Amino acid sequence: MIRIKVNERFVEFKEPPKLMEVRARFKPGSDLTILNGFPTQENPVLRDGDNIIFIRKGAMPSREELESLMMARHTPGVHDAVKKARVGIAGLGGLGSAVAVALARLGVGEMVIVDFDIVEPSNLNRQQYFIDQIGRPKTEAMEENLRRINPYVKVSSHREVLTEQNIPQYFCRVNALVEAFDTAESKAMLLNTMAERCPDVPVVTASGVAGHGPSNSIKTVPFGKYFIVGDQETEAATGMGLMAPRVGIAAHHQANCVLRILLGEPEE
Amino acid sequence: MKISVNGEAFEAAPEVRTVGELLCSLGLCDQRVAVEYNRTILPKNSYAETKISEGDALEILSFVGGG
Numbered sequence: 001m002i003r004i005k006v007n008e009r010f011v012e013f014k015e016p017p018k019l020m021e022v023r024a025r026f027k028p029g030s031d032l033t034i035l036n037g038f039p040t041q042e043n044p045v046l047r048d049g050d051n052i053i054f055i056r057k058g059a060m061p062s063r064e065e066l067e068s069l070m071m072a073r074h075t076p077g078v079h080d081a082v083k084k085a086r087v088g089i090a091g092l093g094g095l096g097s098a099v100a101v102a103l104a105r106l107g108v109g110e111m112v113i114v115d116f117d118i119v120e121p122s123n124l125n126r127q128q129y130f131i132d133q134i135g136r137p138k139t140e141a142m143e144e145n146l147r148r149i150n151p152y153v154k155v156s157s158h159r160e161v162l163t164e165q166n167i168p169q170y171f172c173r174v175n176a177l178v179e180a181f182d183t184a185e186s187k188a189m190l191l192n193t194m195a196e197r198c199p200d201v202p203v204v205t206a207s208g209v210a211g212h213g214p215s216n217s218i219k220t221v222p223f224g225k226y227f228i229v230g231d232q233e234t235e236a237a238t239g240m241g242l243m244a245p246r247v248g249i250a251a252h253h254q255a256n257c258v259l260r261i262l263l264g265e266p267e268e
Numbered sequence: 269m270k271i272s273v274n275g276e277a278f279e280a281a282p283e284v285r286t287v288g289e290l291l292c293s294l295g296l297c298d299q300r301v302a303v304e305y306n307r308t309i310l311p312k313n314s315y316a317e318t319k320i321s322e323g324d325a326l327e328i329l330s331f332v333g334g335g
Contacts, residue, residue: 180335184300184331184333186333188301189303191329205331223329224307224309226309228329230332235333235334236332242334247334
């Protein structure tokens, strides 16, 4: 007896069937066959534990089929681990918006996103918003974008200025927090507040992401049980702008650091 | 007094007795830092009262803006 997953349901077979026999029986007329995460046009004999999805073009897959297809390129085990996680993002600018998009594609279970600002034209050189979202609160615009990318991520958004007083209520119960603020003072305030009020939450902070210096000078380094991403030098200033490539590199360092924390990987 | 700052040996001036005084002597007595003192992050309101001793290890993170 072998068990094969066909469009997210387990089916048992006495003898190992060939792929196209299974298609003819369960989804005749489907156009695309995905075997263990990869499209195939071959007709192999199936093995116990194989995972098959048949898709008819133009037809929207069911919720379970879609989520499984979206995660088909993940390393096995990653999805299950991140699906259980709650991740906080403090600030939805160049860093926070890109981290949010990466974590949505990763399929984290829940994101708690907090920002007070609205989308402005000058944000669009690096932040993950669209022209038609100018003037709208970043929390609202990002919630909409995340839903379009991955509707299976729960998003809790709060349009709020984060302070020493309200940080604990949003972020004491997350599995990891991304600091994605703009000013040096607010970055320090968040880290110090978390250390004092929510000492069990790992924080991934960023410092030194401006300009167009070498990509490889952006590093992830430990600070106590926290992590700092950036070159720790290049401050945003006149003549030292914030631009999509380098801010994006830093944001994805932060997102990957969060993934490593959620997977229980060792320090950098 | 010999201490370690950001992983390097550092000779603190005789008048530097607390973490707060050390930060100011380094030009960092503002709101932009986080300090790890002997492996834990020190609350900001204890900089002034936390005395430094010979052999202490401090990591000072001085933030720059941009994000």
